Amino acid sequence: MEKGLTSLSPYDTWSTVMNGVECAVFDRLVSYDPETDTVSMLLAKSVDWVGDTNDRLHVVLRDDILFSNGEKVTADDVIYSFDNVVYSAFKSYYDHCEKISDTELDVYLKQPASFFLKSASFGFASIVCKKEAEQGNYIGSGPWMFDAESFVVGSSVNMVHNPHYYGEKPLTKTYTLQIIPDASTRLLALQTGELDAIFNLNVNEIPNAQADENIKVDVTSGLTFVYMAWNNFKSEEIQNPYLRLAVACAINKEEIMMACGEKDAKVMVSMWDQSDSGYIADHAEYAVDLSYNPEKAKEYLAKSDVKEFTALVNTSFAFDKIAAQVIQAQLANVGITMEIEETDTTGFKAASKWSGDPKYTAIIHHNLFVGLPAVGLTYFSVDSNVNKATLNNARVNELIAKYAASLDKAEADGYIKEIQKIVHDDATYIPIYWRTLTYASSKNLEGYTETPGGGWEMRNVYKPAK
Amino acid sequence: MHKYLIKRILMLIPVIIGVSFLIFFMIDMAKGNVLDASGEEYTVEEQKKLEHELGLDRSVFYRYFVYMSKLVRGDMGYSFMYKTDVWTIYKQRFPNTFALALSSMVVSLILSIPLGIRAAIKRGSVTDNVCTVGSLLGLSIPNFWLGLVLIIVFANGLKWFPAYGAKDGIISLVLPAFTLGTGMMATVSRTTRSSMLDVLRQDYLRTARAKGVAEKTVVRKHALRNALIPIITVVGTQLGHSFGGAVVTENVFAWPGIGQMLVSAIKGRDTILVCGLLIMSVILVVVVQLIVDIIYAFVDPRLKGQYAAARTKKKAS
Numbered sequence: 001m002e003k004g005l006t007s008l009s010p011y012d013t014w015s016t017v018m019n020g021v022e023c024a025v026f027d028r029l030v031s032y033d034p035e036t037d038t039v040s041m042l043l044a045k046s047v048d049w050v051g052d053t054n055d056r057l058h059v060v061l062r063d064d065i066l067f068s069n070g071e072k073v074t075a076d077d078v079i080y081s082f083d084n085v086v087y088s089a090f091k092s093y094y095d096h097c098e099k100i101s102d103t104e105l106d107v108y109l110k111q112p113a114s115f116f117l118k119s120a121s122f123g124f125a126s127i128v129c130k131k132e133a134e135q136g137n138y139i140g141s142g143p144w145m146f147d148a149e150s151f152v153v154g155s156s157v158n159m160v161h162n163p164h165y166y167g168e169k170p171l172t173k174t175y176t177l178q179i180i181p182d183a184s185t186r187l188l189a190l191q192t193g194e195l196d197a198i199f200n201l202n203v204n205e206i207p208n209a210q211a212d213e214n215i216k217v218d219v220t221s222g223l224t225f226v227y228m229a230w231n232n233f234k235s236e237e238i239q240n241p242y243l244r245l246a247v248a249c250a251i252n253k254e255e256i257m258m259a260c261g262e263k264d265a266k267v268m269v270s271m272w273d274q275s276d277s278g279y280i281a282d283h284a285e286y287a288v289d290l291s292y293n294p295e296k297a298k299e300y301l302a303k304s305d306v307k308e309f310t311a312l313v314n315t316s317f318a319f320d321k322i323a324a325q326v327i328q329a330q331l332a333n334v335g336i337t338m339e340i341e342e343t344d345t346t347g348f349k350a351a352s353k354w355s356g357d358p359k360y361t362a363i364i365h366h367n368l369f370v371g372l373p374a375v376g377l378t379y380f381s382v383d384s385n386v387n388k389a390t391l392n393n394a395r396v397n398e399l400i401a402k403y404a405a406s407l408d409k410a411e412a413d414g415y416i417k418e419i420q421k422i423v424h425d426d427a428t429y430i431p432i433y434w435r436t437l438t439y440a441s442s443k444n445l446e447g448y449t450e451t452p453g454g455g456w457e458m459r460n461v462y463k464p465a466k
Numbered sequence: 467m468h469k470y471l472i473k474r475i476l477m478l479i480p481v482i483i484g485v486s487f488l489i490f491f492m493i494d495m496a497k498g499n500v501l502d503a504s505g506e507e508y509t510v511e512e513q514k515k516l517e518h519e520l521g522l523d524r525s526v527f528y529r530y531f532v533y534m535s536k537l538v539r540g541d542m543g544y545s546f547m548y549k550t551d552v553w554t555i556y557k558q559r560f561p562n563t564f565a566l567a568l569s570s571m572v573v574s575l576i577l578s579i580p581l582g583i584r585a586a587i588k589r590g591s592v593t594d595n596v597c598t599v600g601s602l603l604g605l606s607i608p609n610f611w612l613g614l615v616l617i618i619v620f621a622n623g624l625k626w627f628p629a630y631g632a633k634d635g636i637i638s639l640v641l642p643a644f645t646l647g648t649g650m651m652a653t654v655s656r657t658t659r660s661s662m663l664d665v666l667r668q669d670y671l672r673t674a675r676a677k678g679v680a681e682k683t684v685v686r687k688h689a690l691r692n693a694l695i696p697i698i699t700v701v702g703t704q705l706g707h708s709f710g711g712a713v714v715t716e717n718v719f720a721w722p723g724i725g726q727m728l729v730s731a732i733k734g735r736d737t738i739l740v741c742g743l744l745i746m747s748v749i750l751v752v753v754v755q756l757i758v759d760i761i762y763a764f765v766d767p768r769l770k771g772q773y774a775a776a777r778t779k780k781k782a783s
Contacts, residue, residue: 003730007549015505088507153548153555154730155722156631180630180720182610188617189629316733343497346735350498354510378507385507 001179001199002186005154008146009138010126011084016223016370017199020448020456021177022123025159026140029059029078032121034275034371037409039117043073043127043141045103047117054112054405061103066164067129068145075105080130082107087124088384089374093404112405114412115373122372143170143459155179171447171462190215190440196463197441197448197456203261209440216445221266222437223273224368226256226323228311228430229388234361242304243336244427248290249297250334251327257433259326260319268431270420273369273376278413280420288425297334308337312360314348323432324364338362353385363388366435373416377403379429380419389428396422471756478752485748486537486741487530493737494526500546503734520546533741542745543738547731552742555727560746562632563723566646566715567708569639571701573647574654579697582658586666587685597655604652613645613718630720642719646712650704657700661693668692694765702758709754710747 001017010022029044041047043065050056065073079097082090093113098106109116119125129139139145143165150158156178161169178195180186183202189195191212201209201217209217228251230244257265270280283291301307313324321342328338341360343351348365352358365388369376378386380396396419403415423429439456441448447460499522501513508516517523521532536543542552585597620641621629627641628634665671666689674684711725720726724743731739 006547009549012549086506088509092509152558152722153550154727155720156633178631178720181717181726182614182720184614185617185630185718185720188614188622192622192625192629194621194629344733346499346503346733347497349502353502353513383510385509385513 001177002181002183003179005151005157005177005179007138007153008148008151008157009133010123010128010140011086016368017456019123019370020458021159022126023142024144024458025142025146025162026123026126026128026138027065027073027142028121028123028125028127030117030121032118039121042121043078050106054114054407055109057107057109057116059105059107061105063103065141065166067132067141068139068162068164069129069132070164071129071131072102073127073129073141074102075099076102077130078105078127080133081127082125084128084133085125087122088378088386089370089372090119090122090125092378092381092384093119093374111401113374114405114407118372119374122370141165143167144175147174150176170460175458175461187440190442193442196445197439197461199439199456201438201440203436203438206438214443215440216443218437218439218441219264220437220450221264221274221434222368223275223370224366224435224437225268226260226319226364226366226432226435227268227271228327228362228364228432230362230428231358231360231388232390232392232428233358240304240306241426242300243306243309244430245288245290246297246300246304246334246336247331248427248430249293249300250331250336251430251432252292252330253432254292255330256323256326260322262319262433262436264436266434268434271379271423271429271431272416272420273371273373274434275369275371276373276376276413276416277409278416278420280417280424285417286421286424290424290427290430294334297336301335307335308339309361310339310341311362311364312341312343312348312351313364314345315342316345316348317366319435320364320366327364349385352388354383354387354390358390373403373412376416380423389423391423391428393422470759474752474756474759478749481748481752482745483534485744486534489741489744490526490530490533490737493732493735493740496735498735500735500737503547503736529737533738537745542742545731545736545739545742547734547736547739552739555739556724556742556746559722559724559727562721563709563711563716563725565632565639566642566712566721566723567705569643570646570650570708570712571705573643574650574704575701577647578651578655579658582655582697583662583685583690585655585659586662589663594659597659601652601656604648604655607648609645609649609712609714610718612648613641613715616641616645617718632722642712642715642721645718646708646715650708653704654697654700658693658697661696662689665689665693691765695762698758698761698765702754706751706754709750710744 004015004018006012010026027043029042030039030047031042032039043061045060045062048058050058061073061075067073076099079099082094082097085091093109093111093116095108095110100106126140132139137148143162144159145162147158147160156176158174158176160174180189183205186198187201187205187209190198206217206219209215253267269283272279283289311324313320315321324340328340331338352360352363367386377400378384380391380400381387382392382397399415399419403412406412406415442463444463445461446464447462449457501508501516521529533543544551545555548555581597585594588594617629620626628638632638671684671688674688711723711728713725713729715721716723716725728740728743731743
């Protein structure tokens with residue numbers, strides 16, 4: 001991995017790569033299969049909605065599951081774990097739990113959220129042993145456990161079998177998570193056989209890796225995307241929508257993808273999770289055609305008083321920087337001047353968060369959907385730092401609440417499609433492209449599966465004997 | 467000598483205050499704080515609450531005062547990024563940086579001093595030219611490039627050494643030490659050469675040769691010893707800097723040292739961790755300089771004489 005391992009707690013900074021690791025060490029209440037869109041029981045024996053309001057769940061736990069220290073998983077552990085989850089997609093909906101017995105509890109939500117169980121299936125909602133966690137040791141009930149003695153902060157940790165695991169033991173005896181910041185070194189270490197798998201291969205190195213007969217490379221369209229957003233707080237600059245519409249029509253998304261070296265990437269049509277049935281994949285569904293059309297861009301621009309603006313860009317990521325530079329050139333072709341204000345990741349977050357009274361006009365950035373509606377909705381939710389368009393639209397807020405409360409998928413899809421249309425036709429968000437997700441591994445590595453959001457399920461990974 | 471050592475140690479105090487002050491202010495000037503760097507998307511309320519708990523909503527002077535009041539009691543503080551105290555992180559990482567710095571210095575000295583001496587003795591010869599070009603290359607070649615080339619050839623190609631990490635003991639040290647040592651080698655060999663050239667011109671060496679002393683003895687016993695002072699200075703400076711962490715080398719080889727940690731801490735605006743790591747580096751640099759000063763006294767009899775004269779004068783008074 002490129003970065004991470006700041007601690008062994010599943011409640012620290014979560015990433016899609018660490019999700020797979022956390023799912024190997026810790027269990028969650030439930031698991032989720034994105035292919036069939038079904039939630040299955042894991043630590044829970046049953047989970048049922050209480051009443052019709054979708055804001056309370058009754059959970060009955062299995063009583064035969066042990067943590068790696070031999071202690072049973074109880075309601076106290078679940079309550080402690082949920083109270084300590086930091087990830088906003090979970091916290092925005094979770095309120096508190098009430099214990100009924102050692103194996104039963106009720107989970108109360110702040111508002112109706114039909115998709116809450118999906119959120120509870122991710123690594124950031126892992127169930128840890130409360131007693132150990134209070135001492136700073138994070139142990140779970142999954143097939144693996146961290147060898148805490150081997151942990152070098154920010155560098156590596158070994159994983160060994162959980163002796164009390166209730167299921168089948170993994171075929172591999174141990175595995176090691178290693179942080180290697182340099183992308184070239186990661187690939188070289190894979191080629192020497194010192195590593196068995198690497199995440200996030202550089203686009204420049206994909207041909208090199210593919211040419212190696214001992215390595216298999218998996219390039220898929222991921223859930224990370226590059227986009228542009230306008231700051232609605234700065235409405236005096238963009239109140240006249242024609243500048244936004246002109247910019248939307250002036251952007252050639254394919255050109256940006258090629259410039260970023262991502263020839264296998266996909267154009268992003270709508271600001272929603274492309275793996276979700278509610279995603280609008282066809283421009284024809286929109287009332288306003290904002291596909292690439294420089295002549296139309298000039299027509300819109302002629303109606304705008306404003307012909308220049310500044311975009312804030314996080315230049316810690318090469319693809320964001322390249323995208324911004326290409327957009328700058330494309331806009332110049334139609335008569336729009338875009339200045340780029342560069343900053344690093346931390347500076348970008350500070351400048352664009354709601355509590356910082358964001359002063360940017362527009363941003364060019366990347367983010368991701370992780371296959372969770374709770375994450376997707378944060379792009380439109382008031383007071384969410386992920387809502388870089390600083391949207392506070394009454395109709396959108398109403399639709400978000402309806403979407404969250406609905407148990408009918410088709411109905412929910414209708415709500416989210418309407419949100420996409422509002423956002424699209426106003427050009428508040430300009431989605432650009434879906435980045436590719438690349439893994440490379442030894443040819444003989446088996447047993448891994450993709451997790452929603454782009455990580456790997458590491459529970460059963462192994463190398464068959466030669 | 468003791469007074470001198472104590473004076474030098476006491477000078478550490480204003481240096482530590484100056485360094486820590488600068489770090490606090492410079493990181494404060496950069497946009498964002500450790501919460502922004504954490505990767506979590508806090509709500510506005512959560513962000514404000516956490517900023518208050520961490521003191522981030524207070525002025526930089528207040529935060530600096532709190533930090534220093536803990537530091538004087540030996541508490542280096544807690545890293546928000548890594549959720550552990552700074553001293554634990556340092557203890558875990560420093561041995562790796564120490565091993566890398568020392569081994570790169572050994573690699574550099576073994577090659578550079580003999581080369582530098584040879585180049586000085588055979589001035590204008592092929593050896594001298596090779597040494598000069600080699601030094602220039604060593605100084606010009608970027609560490610990250612050299613590191614990757616060594617990995618491609620010796621790890622990937624020949625499979626003699628591991629490509630990354632410190633997991634294989636001494637064998638893991640070879641490539642990173644050579645990468646880091648190359649730049650040092652260039653500086654030390656050039657310093658050795660120029661220092662030897664200065665000394666070889668001296669009249670007393672001509673006298674020694676005239677008295678029939680063998681050339682080898684002239685160079686080793688008479689010339690080299692007098693040429694050592696600038697070499698020791700350069701070696702000491704380089705070693706001191708290396709103890710602060712060789713950032714590029716550590717990143718290329720995923721070497722779990724201080725340099726790698728420092729970069730993460732700066733990007734993460736973890737002021738407490740940055741301060742702690744840099745203060746320890748400062749202390750080490752001063753300690754190394756002290757050791758260098760002590761070595762001077764042994765190498766240069768004139769300095770020994772000065773100290774002895776000062777002691778005698780004191781006893782007499």
